[in-house]
Amino acid sequence: MKPAVFFDRDGVLNQDTGYLYERTKLRWLPGAREAVKEVNEAGYFAFVVTNQSGVARGLYKEGDVQALHAWMTEELADIGARIDAFAYCPHHPEAIVEVYRTSCACRKPGPGMITSLMQRFQVDPVRSFLIGDKHTDVEAATRAAIRGYLFEGPNLEHFVKNCLRNR
Known part of the structure; x- marks a missing residue:
């Protein structure tokens, strides 16, 4: 088993501009890459776990999310x-696109995204953690029985080095 870092995407790896799906609009945050x-x-796995309700809202398609992640x-x-691995949730309980209307x-x-990746890759939960920019990210980590850190900037590389040192 190997430890993992779960990164939220928007607001952690890149600027959160709202419903981002176009690579021309993605701006990496300082130190993200x-x-x-x-x-x-x-020696950790690196995963991205991101809510993508723009799919449920009909603003873009799952293929757009996948294309952005490939880029x-x-x-x-x-x-x-x-x-x-990238994991994303296209669902929302108030979705416009009916197939995505669910509480999941x-x-x-x-x-769910975290636990699914943990099972798929045989992740060591004791040494793993999530970095998010919202309290809901940290709550997801807690529910998955891993540590969650709230990233408020300014440089993700410095933040990650401190997190790794404290593990």
Whole structure:
């Protein structure tokens, strides 16, 4: 078993501009790509867990989310970093797109995305943690029985180094 860092996406890895799905609008936060590389070099899995209710609201498609994540993967590879898996929740209880209208365990603060990745990759929960920018992210971590850290800026690489030192 191997430890993992679960990153929220919008507000942690990139600027939260609201319903982001276009790569031309993605702006990496300071130290974000380097933080992922730090996690890789420390021997941890690096995962992204992100609520994407824009799909449920009909603003974009799941394919748009997947395309953005593929592009982010390429951007990270440019500096020798990688995300081991992306997980996203397209659901919302008040969805406009009926197929996505549900209250589910994967939508944070539910732990579903985290626990699913933990099972799929045989993650060590004792040494794993989540970094999010909202209290619902930290609550999802708590519900998944891992530590959660609230990131408020300014530099994710420095933040991650401190988190790794304290593990």
